[in-house]
Amino acid sequence: MSDFNGTSSDIENIDRMEIQIEWHEQLGSTNTYIRDCFIKHSLIKSGFIAAAREQTSGRGRQDRPWLSAPNSNLCFSLFWEIEAPLLIQIPSLSMAVALAVTEFLNVRNIHATPKWPNDVLVGTRKICGILSEHVQQKDRQGIVIGVGLNVNMTQEQAAAIDRPATSMLIESGQTSDPERILKELLPTMEFWIDRWEGGGFAAIRDTWTEKAGPICKPLSVHDGDIRKNGRLAGFGEHGELLLETEAGIETIWAGDVS
Numbered sequence: 001m002s003d004f005n006g007t008s009s010d011i012e013n014i015d016r017m018e019i020q021i022e023w024h025e026q027l028g029s030t031n032t033y034i035r036d037c038f039i040k041h042s043l044i045k046s047g048f049i050a051a052a053r054e055q056t057s058g059r060g061r062q063d064r065p066w067l068s069a070p071n072s073n074l075c076f077s078l079f080w081e082i083e084a085p086l087l088i089q090i091p092s093l094s095m096a097v098a099l100a101v102t103e104f105l106n107v108r109n110i111h112a113t114p115k116w117p118n119d120v121l122v123g124t125r126k127i128c129g130i131l132s133e134h135v136q137q138k139d140r141q142g143i144v145i146g147v148g149l150n151v152n153m154t155q156e157q158a159a160a161i162d163r164p165a166t167s168m169l170i171e172s173g174q175t176s177d178p179e180r181i182l183k184e185l186l187p188t189m190e191f192w193i194d195r196w197e198g199g200g201f202a203a204i205r206d207t208w209t210e211k212a213g214p215i216c217k218p219l220s221v222h223d224g225d226i227r228k229n230g231r232l233a234g235f236g237e238h239g240e241l242l243l244e245t246e247a248g249i250e251t252i253w254a255g256d257v258s
Contacts (some may be wrong), residue, residue, distance in 0.1 A: 019047040019078075019186060022121070023179065026070075028057035030077035031133060031146040036081060038135050046081035046142060051182060052202065055148075073167070074149040074158070074178040074185075078093045079135075081142040090143055091253070092201035092239030093193070094118035094132045095208055097145055100192040101128045102211060104185050110171045116241050116257055123164035125158075126150075149185075151178050182183065201239040209235060219243060223255035 027033050030050045037044050055075040080093075098114040105112040105120070105127070112128075115121050120128035130147040150158075150167035152175050158165040169175055195203045209215070214231065221228050221243060230245035241252040 001232040004027070005206075010252055018050060019190075020045070021049045021051060021076075024050065024052045026054040026056060027028065027052035027075075028055070030055065030075055030147075031131060031144050032057070034077045034079050035065070035135050036146045038144075039137050044079050048078060049076050049180075049182075050080045051076035053178070071178065072150075072152045074151050074181050076182060077144050077146040079142055079144055081140065082197070086242075087141075089196070090132055090134055091117055092204070093143055093145065093196055094130045096192040096196035096204050096239070097130050097132075097147060097189060098128070099204060099207060100151060100189040100213065101130075101147070101185070103192075104188045105168070108168075108172065110168060114208065116212055116235075117239065117254070120149075122166050122171055125164040126179065127168070127171070137151050137177050151176050151181055201235070201237065205235060208239075216244075220258045221252050221255040222258075223252075226255075228252070 024033075027050065030052050033050050034039040034048065036042065036048075052075050052094050052192065055073075061085050076247070092200070094117060095114065098118060098120050098199075101120045102112045110122060110127075112120050112122050115126075118130040119126055120130075128147065128149045130148075133144045133146075134142055135142055150165060152169045153165065153167035155170055158170060168181075192204065201208075213235060216231050219230060219241075221230075221241070228243060228245060228250065230243040230250070233242040233244040233249050236242055236251060241255075243250045243252050
């Protein structure tokens with residue numbers, strides 16, 4: 001079987017999850033690839049995954065670059081078809097996936113925690129980033145969930161990044177096959193996405209607050225030139241951060257937290 005632009009790809013079906021994985025030797029961005037396939041061809045079904053052994057133009061929040069050398073990290077995107085009422089919950093889907101990655105790493109004795117709104121950390125170092133984007137074509141719409149998990153990144157590669165970073169290799173001392181990591185991660189992702197789909201952020205709020213808390217911890221949130229300081233007051237109906245400041249409780253929809 002070939003992909004939409006005529007190049008060969010590895011296809012594997014996971015029957016239990018009704019997920020199809022399409023592996024590529026190189027992609028610019030797995031999110032962009034799925035979005036383009038959906039908009040131009042509208043052929044992909046819910047549960048379609050594009051994964052790349054090398055990603056050359058990946059991006060995170062605020063269009064920050066997310067590059068991945070060949071076979072060093074796990075870079076993939078999942079298309080999930082949704083109904084209109086869930087659109088307002090898109091930010092919290094990234095949080096559900098962050099919980100899945102956190103659980104996956106914790107089971108492997110890597111002490112990860114989710115960071116609002118879409119990262120996974122080990123201590124203060126980033127090990128995974130998640131980016132969810134809405135796509136629509138005629139009467140179909142869905143979310144493209146991009147995941148970048150540092151698997152075999154070395155200490156030297158992490159040191160070259162302008163923000164603190166780590167990887168499964170750095171934390172465990174063992175290299176891993178990104179394809180195997182994806183297969184092992186998917187059942188946990190299915191669990192948390194199903195929970196989110198059944199109840200939005202409310203269905204994952206308690207676990208998220210427990211893992212990303214504690215309540216009242218001091219926070220600094222900055223978005224561009226705007227910086228706000230306060231304490232964590234909790235999370236709103238759709239996963240927005242509630243920051244207790246001297247002026248009262250402020251609702252934060254986007255920003256970097258430190």
